[in-house]
Amino acid sequence: METIIRINNLTKKFGNVVALDQVSLVIDPGTFVTLLGPSGCGKTTLLRCVAGLEDPDGGEIYIGNNLVFSYDKGISLPSSKRDLGLVFQNYALWPHMKVDKNITFALEIQKMPKPEMEKRVKESLKEVQMEGYEDRYPREMSGGQQQRIALARMLAYRPKVFLMDEPLSNLDARLRMDMRTELKRLHHISGATTIYVTHDQVEALTMSTNIAVMKEGVVQQFDSPDRIYHFPANLFVADFIGNPKVNLLEGVVNGKNSVDVGNFKISMNTDNAYGNVVVGIRPEDIAISPQLIPESVEFTAYSILPSGADSTIIARLGEVELTIKVMGISKIQMDDRIWLKFIPETINLFDKATGNLIN
Amino acid sequence: MQIPAVSPQPSLLQFQASSRRFFHWLTKPHVVLSLIMLLLMFYMVIIPLYKLVQTTVTWQLVDASRIPGAVEGELTLYHWIRMLSGIFGQIYTFTPLTHSMTIAIGTVVLALLIGGSLAWLVVRTDMPGRKLVNQLAVLPYIMPSWTLAQAWLVLFKNRTTGGAPGMFEALIGVSPPDWLSYGPVPIIICCALHYYTFFFLFVSAALMSIDSNLEEAGELMGAKRWRILRKITLPLVLPALLSGFIMTFSKVMGTFGGPNILGSPIRYYVVATMIRGSLAAGDKADAFVLAIVLILFAMVTISLNQRFTGTRRSYETIGGRGFVANPSKLRNLKKLFFTTVIIFQLLVLVVPLGLLTYDTFLLRTGDYSLSNLTLQNWIGQPNPLYNDGEPGVLHNPRIYKTAWNSIRLALYTAFFTAFLGVLLGYAIVKGRGTRLAKTVDQLAYIPYVIPGIAFGAVYIAMFAKKIGPLPSLYGTFALLVVVSVAKHIPYSSRSGVSAMMQVGHELEEAAQVAGASVWHRFRRVIFPLTMSGFISGFLLTFITTMRELSLIILLVTRDTQLLSSQTMKYIEAGRDQMGNIVVLLLVIITVIGNQIIGRFSGGSLKKGLGM
Numbered sequence: 001m002e003t004i005i006r007i008n009n010l011t012k013k014f015g016n017v018v019a020l021d022q023v024s025l026v027i028d029p030g031t032f033v034t035l036l037g038p039s040g041c042g043k044t045t046l047l048r049c050v051a052g053l054e055d056p057d058g059g060e061i062y063i064g065n066n067l068v069f070s071y072d073k074g075i076s077l078p079s080s081k082r083d084l085g086l087v088f089q090n091y092a093l094w095p096h097m098k099v100d101k102n103i104t105f106a107l108e109i110q111k112m113p114k115p116e117m118e119k120r121v122k123e124s125l126k127e128v129q130m131e132g133y134e135d136r137y138p139r140e141m142s143g144g145q146q147q148r149i150a151l152a153r154m155l156a157y158r159p160k161v162f163l164m165d166e167p168l169s170n171l172d173a174r175l176r177m178d179m180r181t182e183l184k185r186l187h188h189i190s191g192a193t194t195i196y197v198t199h200d201q202v203e204a205l206t207m208s209t210n211i212a213v214m215k216e217g218v219v220q221q222f223d224s225p226d227r228i229y230h231f232p233a234n235l236f237v238a239d240f241i242g243n244p245k246v247n248l249l250e251g252v253v254n255g256k257n258s259v260d261v262g263n264f265k266i267s268m269n270t271d272n273a274y275g276n277v278v279v280g281i282r283p284e285d286i287a288i289s290p291q292l293i294p295e296s297v298e299f300t301a302y303s304i305l306p307s308g309a310d311s312t313i314i315a316r317l318g319e320v321e322l323t324i325k326v327m328g329i330s331k332i333q334m335d336d337r338i339w340l341k342f343i344p345e346t347i348n349l350f351d352k353a354t355g356n357l358i359n
Numbered sequence: 360m361q362i363p364a365v366s367p368q369p370s371l372l373q374f375q376a377s378s379r380r381f382f383h384w385l386t387k388p389h390v391v392l393s394l395i396m397l398l399l400m401f402y403m404v405i406i407p408l409y410k411l412v413q414t415t416v417t418w419q420l421v422d423a424s425r426i427p428g429a430v431e432g433e434l435t436l437y438h439w440i441r442m443l444s445g446i447f448g449q450i451y452t453f454t455p456l457t458h459s460m461t462i463a464i465g466t467v468v469l470a471l472l473i474g475g476s477l478a479w480l481v482v483r484t485d486m487p488g489r490k491l492v493n494q495l496a497v498l499p500y501i502m503p504s505w506t507l508a509q510a511w512l513v514l515f516k517n518r519t520t521g522g523a524p525g526m527f528e529a530l531i532g533v534s535p536p537d538w539l540s541y542g543p544v545p546i547i548i549c550c551a552l553h554y555y556t557f558f559f560l561f562v563s564a565a566l567m568s569i570d571s572n573l574e575e576a577g578e579l580m581g582a583k584r585w586r587i588l589r590k591i592t593l594p595l596v597l598p599a600l601l602s603g604f605i606m607t608f609s610k611v612m613g614t615f616g617g618p619n620i621l622g623s624p625i626r627y628y629v630v631a632t633m634i635r636g637s638l639a640a641g642d643k644a645d646a647f648v649l650a651i652v653l654i655l656f657a658m659v660t661i662s663l664n665q666r667f668t669g670t671r672r673s674y675e676t677i678g679g680r681g682f683v684a685n686p687s688k689l690r691n692l693k694k695l696f697f698t699t700v701i702i703f704q705l706l707v708l709v710v711p712l713g714l715l716t717y718d719t720f721l722l723r724t725g726d727y728s729l730s731n732l733t734l735q736n737w738i739g740q741p742n743p744l745y746n747d748g749e750p751g752v753l754h755n756p757r758i759y760k761t762a763w764n765s766i767r768l769a770l771y772t773a774f775f776t777a778f779l780g781v782l783l784g785y786a787i788v789k790g791r792g793t794r795l796a797k798t799v800d801q802l803a804y805i806p807y808v809i810p811g812i813a814f815g816a817v818y819i820a821m822f823a824k825k826i827g828p829l830p831s832l833y834g835t836f837a838l839l840v841v842v843s844v845a846k847h848i849p850y851s852s853r854s855g856v857s858a859m860m861q862v863g864h865e866l867e868e869a870a871q872v873a874g875a876s877v878w879h880r881f882r883r884v885i886f887p888l889t890m891s892g893f894i895s896g897f898l899l900t901f902i903t904t905m906r907e908l909s910l911i912i913l914l915v916t917r918d919t920q921l922l923s924s925q926t927m928k929y930i931e932a933g934r935d936q937m938g939n940i941v942v943l944l945l946v947i948i949t950v951i952g953n954q955i956i957g958r959f960s961g962g963s964l965k966k967g968l969g970m
Contacts, residue, residue: 015792053868055383073372074379080874092865096887105883106873157873 002029003064003160003193005050010059012045012217019045020056021217027210032187032194034204037214038240043197044165046214050195051086051163052079063161084161085154089169091146093138099125099149100134106157124156125149127186144175151186162187162194168203180206201241205229213237231348235355238280238348244312244323247281250352259349263318264297268344271359276352283325285346288313289339290332296339301332315340388877389789392782393799399779400802402829403845407821408805414820415439415647422644438644442652451633451645452652459629459653462546462618463611467604469551474558474603477700482566484687486696493563495704500556501953502946503906503923505616507549509930509939510711512620513718515540516725520624523725526714530727541625549617552707554610558603565599566592605664609657613810615909616923620930631812631909638816638913647820650813658808712946715939724935736936752940758925762944764836765922769904769952772843776851777896779844781889784855789864800852807849811909818842819913834916842914843904851896858892859885898956905949922948 005027012020019042027033035043048054050061052068055076061069063084068077093102100121107117125131128148138146147167154162167183168176184207187194198204204211205225212222213236221233232238238246251261253274259266266279289296299315299322306312311330315322315338322340332338349358384390415438422429422437429435442452477496481489516525517540528534538544569592615631623632630653637646689696722733722745735742739751752758783803790796806814818841822832832838862885870880886893908923915924922945929938 051868051872053871071380072376074376074383076380076383079868079871080876082872084872086869086872088865088869090863090865092863092869094866094869094884094888105870105875109874109879153869153873163872 002191004029004062005064005161005193005195006060006062007046007050008060008062010046010049010056010061012042012049012054012056018217020049022059023217023219025212025219025222027193027195030191030193031209032184032196032207034196034198034208034211035214036198036201036204036211036240039199040216041214042217043199043214045217047163047165047195047197050082050161051084052077052082082161083159084163085157085159086163087147087150087154087165087167089166091138091143091150091170093146093150093153095138097137098134099130099136099138099152102138102149103153103156105153110157120156124152127155127189128152128182144171144179147171147179148182151183155186155190158190160192162190162192164194164196166198167196169198169200176203183207201243205241213240215240230346231357232280233357235278235280235350238350242282244283244325247279247283247286247322249279249281249320251277251279253277261320263320266342266344266347267295268342268347268349269359270349273349273351273358277358278350278352278355280348280350281322281342282346283312283323285343286322286324287341287343288315288324288326288330288332289341290336292339293341296341299338299340301334301336301338304330304332304334306330313338388880389786390795392786393790393795396779396783396786396799397795397802400799400805400848403841403848404802404805406826406829407817408809410820410826411647411650411817415644415651417644419644421641438648442645442648451637452630452649455628455630455633455649456652456656458543458618458622458627459612459631461543462550462629463608465543465547466550466554466611467607469547470555470607471558471600471603473551474555474560475562475600477555478559478563478566480696480700482563484689484696486689486693486700488697488701492697492700492704495708496559497556498708499553501902501906501949502553503616503908503926503942504550504553504614505620505908505926506715506942506946507552507707507711508545508617508620509926509935509942510714511545511549512540512935513714513939515545523723525725526727529725537625541621542627543622546617546621549621550611550614554607557606558600561599561603562596565596569595601664605661608660609808609810612657613653613812613814613909615812615912616927619927631810634812634816635912638819643819647816650816653810653813654808657810661808712943715943719936719940719943721936724933736940746934746937749937752937752944757920758941758944761920761922761925761941762948764919765905765945766948766952768836768839768843768921769901771840772847772904773897773900775840775844776847776900777893779848780851780855780896781858781886781893782855783848783852784857784859784889784892785885787852787856788859800856803848803852805849806846809846811846811907812913814842814846815910815913833914834919836919838914839911839919839921842910843907846910847900847903850899854892854896854899855889858889861892862888894956898953901952901956902949905952906945 005025007023007025007027010020010023011018021042023042023046025033035046037043045054049056049069050063056069056071058071059069060067060071063082066077066082067073067075068082069075094105097105103121103124104117107120112120121134122131125133128151130145130148130152133141133145133149138149141149147170150167164183168179171179180203196204196207205228208225210222211225211228213220213228215236221228221237223231223233228237229241232241232246235248239248249261251259251266253259253270257267257270259268259270259277259279261279287293287296292298297317299317301313302316302321303314304311305314306329308329310325310327313324313326313330313332315324324340350356351358416434416436418426418429418431418433418435418437420431423431426437429437441447477492480486481493481496486492512525514526515535516523517528517534517537518524519537519540524534525540613631615635618627618629619632619635621627622629628636630649634646634649634653637643637649719736720732720734721727722731722735733739735745735751737751738753739745740754741748741750749755783799787796787800787803790799809817818838819833822829822838825831832841866888867880867884870884875883906923908927911921912924912927915921920928922941926938926941926945929935929941
């Protein structure tokens with residue numbers, strides 16, 4: 001019962017603003033796909049189009065074998081006929097119904113027999129670890145509990161597709177961590193194709209099979225978390241993903257396998273690149289040493305920011321500032337002389353004009 | 360040579376697709392509702408307005424016999440020229456207009472002073488008994504606006520108009536001067552004592568939402584109390600003041616009861632009473648010209664004020680939450696203020712009702728000796744010596760019928776209005792940003808700017824005759840319901856919109872995704888969640904309809920008489936005691952209705968006013 005979702009050239013405008021610009025995605029059956037991007041990038045709009053809550057201005061959407069939306073054919077299946085479940089950012093539990101009524105709402109519409117319905121309520125509450133809460137009103141529960149009930153409400157009628165619109169963003173950091181674990185488990189057990197919207201890159205990286213990074217209504221890259229992190233398709237993706245942020249240095253390729261970034265040169269495989277480029281180096285891909293080591297560049301430690309498991313070091317050389325992440329608490333002091341060494345195969349090279357990845 | 364084969368199919372397919380898309384749009388619930396609402400408002404507001412204008416620019420049947428060359432139904436500017444020029448225009452249009460303006464402005468100023476200072480005392484000071492004052496302050500609004508006028512006459516009637524003198528003269532022995540008995544002064548006082556409620560509600564809501572830190576900041580900087588009030592508090596409550604201003608001004612411009620009771624006897628006419636007079640004289644077109652003048656006048660004032668408030672709307676974001684305000688200390692004046700306020704409230708509530716009640720026990724008007732006390736007016740058997748042989752009110756089947764008419768009308772109107780409010784709110788909120796929703800929103804506002812008496816006139820124009828498929832409703836009870844519902848559309852749409860805003864779109868979408876049909880969504884989610892808004896709207900409409908006079912005075916007939924119009928009929932016939940009994944019945948029924956609905960629902964007047 002795993003369902004593929006295909007989106008072809010989907011376009012949506014709000015007045016003159018293009019919220020989605022010819023978006024195409026194929027979401028494999030049973031995968032967990034995250035739509036990631038800053039606010040206003042169109043991720044929620046895309047989700048709402050799939051849910052049938054917005055009418056796109058062009059393109060097609062297939063859920064499984066059903067064409068649920070086609071502009072050119074004038075087809076638009078109502079949400080109720082798309083067989084999907086949606087979890088909202090603000091939970092959207094019906095405040096005038098107790099938990100059990102919230103859960104049975106969809107089941108009543110399906111005219112499910114009563115005993116079966118009660119069984120489903122029990123089951124779904126168990127799945128979200130909220131047994132015994134049947135008689136509560138939403139306002140009598142905490143935010144985290146309400147979000148669990150909202151999940152149970154969706155699980156109970158077993159839709160083929162799960163849609164989630166920033167479901168964890170109203171929770172505090174601790175709860176969010178717990179819920180990530182639960183959500184991943186739930187997806188693992190149910191195997192339902194899931195589209196998950198978030199602006200939190202950690203959430204996207206930790207939970208997804210695939211991530212679609214979006215900006216201004218366009219999908220920048222649709223790939224596995226691993227590839228998104230290590231091979232960002234362009235400067236936007238590189239800059240958006242990763243904490244601390246990637247180091248981006250402008251430079252010139254003026255010889256084989258060497259990039260001149262001004263104060264120093266970085267040797268790496270430059271393929272066929274030439275001219276103006278941007279070098280992207282992840283903070284954890286820089287080796288740091290208090291003594292001179294071969295093939296290193298001398299920097300000064302500008303600031304040290306330890307945070308327990310790891311430390312962030314800001315290093316400077318003239319105009320160039322680099323962020324370096326090392327494990328544990330660093331012995332390096334502010335204003336120390338330090339030697340940095342780059343690992344050529346971890347460095348990304350971007351075309352400066354287009355911003356796209358070269359290697 | 361080969362001609363490329365052009366298949367007609369692609370364009371046919373395209374046409375099918377676009378018509379499907381159009382159908383899909385057309386069947387969205389908020390679009391369907393918007394279109395129905397547009398149709399309804401077209402029928403209830405636009406066509407009547409058109410008929411009103413049309414009547415004024417065509418020759419009428421009465422003209423054909425009076426004016427040579429007039430052919431019924433042909434276009435003419437005769438009525439406009441007649442009503443707006445020369446001595447005729449002076450008497451029929453401009454003098455009444457000046458009077459209406461005088462009364463409206465006077466009322467607004469006085470009501471603002473009373474309502475504003477009461478609000479300040481209740482919200483911003485440490486005066487004792489603020490809760491009590493707060494509750495009493497809303498009561499005058501429940502009484503019909505002209506009740507005070509009636510009570511005024513009981514007290515201050517003088518011999519100018521003939522008949523028996525009022526209680527003042529009987530007790531003191533001095534005839535009160537004309538300016539105190541009749542005309543603008545008593546009208547303004549009576550209107551202001553009714554309408555100050557608007558200012559009280561608006562200003563106290565605004566004051567409650569102002570963080571007293573803002574004022575304290577001023578105090579820390581060394582500003583004097585008066586300066587703080589003027590420079591900080593006043594600008595912050597200005598939008599509330601202007602809302603109260605618009606509402607009161609437009610209501611008073613079209614009010615009929617007070618000016619009719621206190622003005623007409625000395626031929627002090629306002630536009631409202633003039634319209635009724637012209638209609639009674641058979642000059643329909645003249646009356647309608649006046650109605651249009653009144654409408655234009657109200658529209659200009661309101662749009663001027665809106666332009667003014669529009670630029671200041673940013674202030675409204677300040678509040679929303681109730682802050683723990685630091686009350687101003689009244690110190691040793693505490694008791695004085697409290698006593699003054701309570702005495703004032705007794706004067707405008709208890710004394711008038713007491714006077715009216717006492718008056719109903721008089722057998723002969725103006726005779727205050729004990730031997731003149733009687734129950735004849737209440738429970739007497741028919742006696743040709745009194746009341747033209749009519750029995751006492753409680754034995755009079757006509758009064759029962761009238762009371763039942765009033766209750767029925769109020770219930771029907773309240774129900775349809777509140778229901779319409781939810782639907783309008785849905786259509787406007789769901790379609791937010793679309794041109795359709797904006798049009799609905801704007802059309803729903805129109806009845807607001809049409810003064811009550813003019814609205815009644817509009818309906819005479821429309822429903823006097825059968826037009827096309829539209830039936831002639833004149834003289835029917837249904838017409839009263841239609842006009843009352845139509846007049847309430849602005850209020851209902853406003854409270855409907857605020858109720859829907861609170862529901863938020865996700866709750867409906869959650870149901871939509873869960874597989875619920877439109878009907879199911881309304882029944883299980885939208886109606887239950889907007890219930891308290893519905894009840895508040897119901898309550899407010901019930902009360903305002905119970906005591907509505909200006910709107911229906913032109914439309915009632917013998918069989919559709921209401922308590923309010925019956926009161927007016929009795930008073931115009933010089934049978935004051937009977938009129939007073941009927942108005943007392945009206946007050947009693949309204950208060951009971953208010954209690955019942957409020958008890959069983961938790962809805963409140965304030966909520967109904969959209970606060």
